[in-house]
Amino acid sequence: MKFYVCPICGNGIITTENNPVTCCGQKLNGQEIKDAEGKHRLFVKEEGEKITLTSEHGMTKEHHLNFIAYGKDNQYVVIKLDKETPVNVTLSKIEGGELYFGCNQHGVWKNN
Template sequence: MRKEKGMTQKQIADQMHISDKTISKWERGLGCPDVSLLGELSQLYEVNIEKILLGNLESNDLETGNLKRIKFYVCPDCGNVISSLGDADISCCGRKLTPLVAKPADEKHIATVVDDEGEYYITFDHEMNKTHFLSFVAYVTSDRSLFIKLYPEQYAAVHLPKNGGGNLIKKNSSRLYYYCSQHGLWIF
């Protein structure tokens, strides 16, 4: 990790206020950093602490970026939404996040799609209050995704362009994801 950063042992040691001999010992496997130094090492090397402890910095398999494999993550504390196209270690607010599993739309989470002159107008018969609401809608085709953030106390509806390369009405070349704050991720 130090070499990836283009730094010497002395430079790392000076930044951490320790000796370069200590860095040398760590790199030769003759010692381990004190737990109190892991946070600083993590920031310095821009690496997850868990990866430092495991000594495992293997890359994920090369993904082709296929949007059909898109994964969504939502932080239960702050509501932050993150997406990825491949395997990823995602965390927010100090918690490791797992990808959401999309469920097929049910009668309480159904989308109504109207084909309206060059765009889709999509409505949801869903509560939109501060404790139960749709947080986002994502329209995903084979080569692009459009993310739309929704907020409590607004009308649960979105306009989507039809020129996205997919046909939402047929549901075979595009997908519509939406996230309910109480019941998780849904797919139409």
């Protein structure tokens, strides 16, 4: 699975194939996924079979995290985040699960 954020409109896009992806008239293929740093990071609290995700990233209309994708291989859970609402998401823990998230201004990040 591949994750993209349109640098123009901030749309979060998830694909299952490597075919060309466009949004707002721009090709999105080749976008790099960055390693989480600074405010672009999810804090993970594990409690039994659950994980709770929070972030210090701002959630203003203009600049916010817009999705979280959590999973591995060919199965991911995708959460659309709400503008102006702090990130606070509880999910079932997936052994070896990887966390990706999108920022409408700064693209796709991978938690480490």
